[in-house]
Amino acid sequence: MADHEKTLSVIIPSYNEGKTICHILTRVLSVLLPFEIKKEIVVVDDGSADETGMLVESFIREHPEVPIKYVVHDINRGKGMAIRTGIKHITGEYVIIQDADLEYDPHDYSLLLPYLHSGEYSVVYGSRFLNRQNRHSYPAFYWGGRLVSFIASLLYGQVLTDEPTCYKMFRSSLLKSIPLDCTGFEFCPEITAKVLKKGYKIKEVAISYTPRSMEDGKKIKWTDGLEAIWVLLKYRIR
Numbered sequence: 001m002a003d004h005e006k007t008l009s010v011i012i013p014s015y016n017e018g019k020t021i022c023h024i025l026t027r028v029l030s031v032l033l034p035f036e037i038k039k040e041i042v043v044v045d046d047g048s049a050d051e052t053g054m055l056v057e058s059f060i061r062e063h064p065e066v067p068i069k070y071v072v073h074d075i076n077r078g079k080g081m082a083i084r085t086g087i088k089h090i091t092g093e094y095v096i097i098q099d100a101d102l103e104y105d106p107h108d109y110s111l112l113l114p115y116l117h118s119g120e121y122s123v124v125y126g127s128r129f130l131n132r133q134n135r136h137s138y139p140a141f142y143w144g145g146r147l148v149s150f151i152a153s154l155l156y157g158q159v160l161t162d163e164p165t166c167y168k169m170f171r172s173s174l175l176k177s178i179p180l181d182c183t184g185f186e187f188c189p190e191i192t193a194k195v196l197k198k199g200y201k202i203k204e205v206a207i208s209y210t211p212r213s214m215e216d217g218k219k220i221k222w223t224d225g226l227e228a229i230w231v232l233l234k235y236r237i238r
């Protein structure tokens with residue numbers, strides 16, 4: 001297949017992100033990818049109680065030419081379930097998870113793509129911790145992320161600086177081949193554990209990161225960090 005026929009699928013799991021959803025769609029659409037790779041976006045609205053759904057629908061109506069698929073969960077089922085639904089709808093050769101807030105910058109897709117495109121890797125993670133210019137809003141989330149990454153490295157034998165990063169890019173055929181059980185934020189440790197157990201190496205590249213505050217709608221809790229550690233342990237011994 002020629003390069004210009006390749007597509008990056010961007011899965012956007014969103015829950016009550018009315019404040020940012022249109023900004024992130026605009027940002028993703030405005031990014032030019034290397035190797036003439038095209039984009040498709042799959043937004044999974046996970047039973048949002050705010051105006052997220054209405055905004056996505058009107059965005060699509062106003063931009064009929066843009067490649068956006070919109071999928072809805074009637075009730076809130078969790079980020080992991082939303083990603084699993086998104087995976088069923090992607091058609092691109094490559095796929096990345098994109099949070100619906102503005103913490104991660106889609107311009108960084110270009111930093112990750114070459115490692116998949118060259119065929120050298122099937123999995124590339126964008127590391128927030130490899131970029132020393134990033135600031136982190138809450139020490140608990142910073143150290144929680146470092147701890148989870150350390151434990152993943154210890155258990156699975158590959159040094160990872162940022163295991164729970166949102167920017168996980170895969171060859172789609174690999175991601176589709178991995179059965180997932182997660183419902184919430186455990187998507188990250190589950191996919192990392194399963195990919196590493198299959199013997200794949202994960203390439204990490206430094207990315208930018210602009211964290212938002214709890215007041216701005218952060219939903220993750222410290223208990224999600226504990227669950228991540230448990231999931232890493234569980235798949236190690238299974």
Ligand SMILES: Nc1nc2c(ncn2[C@@H]2O[C@H](COP(=O)(O)OP(=O)(O)O[C@H]3O[C@H](CO)[C@@H](O)[C@H](O)[C@@H]3O)[C@@H](O)[C@H]2O)c(=O)[nH]1
Nearest residue numbers: 013014015046078079082099100101164165166218219220
């Ligand atoms: N579909 C769906 N999406 C959800 C849900 N809860 C959260 N999300 C989506 O998940 C993204 C991140 O949610 P936050 O609650 O803002 O989490 P965070 O603090 O930004 O989490 C950060 O740290 C995590 C651990 O290091 C990272 O895994 C995550 O990507 C992000 O960087 C947002 O796009 C949000 O809409 C849910 O129940 N359903």
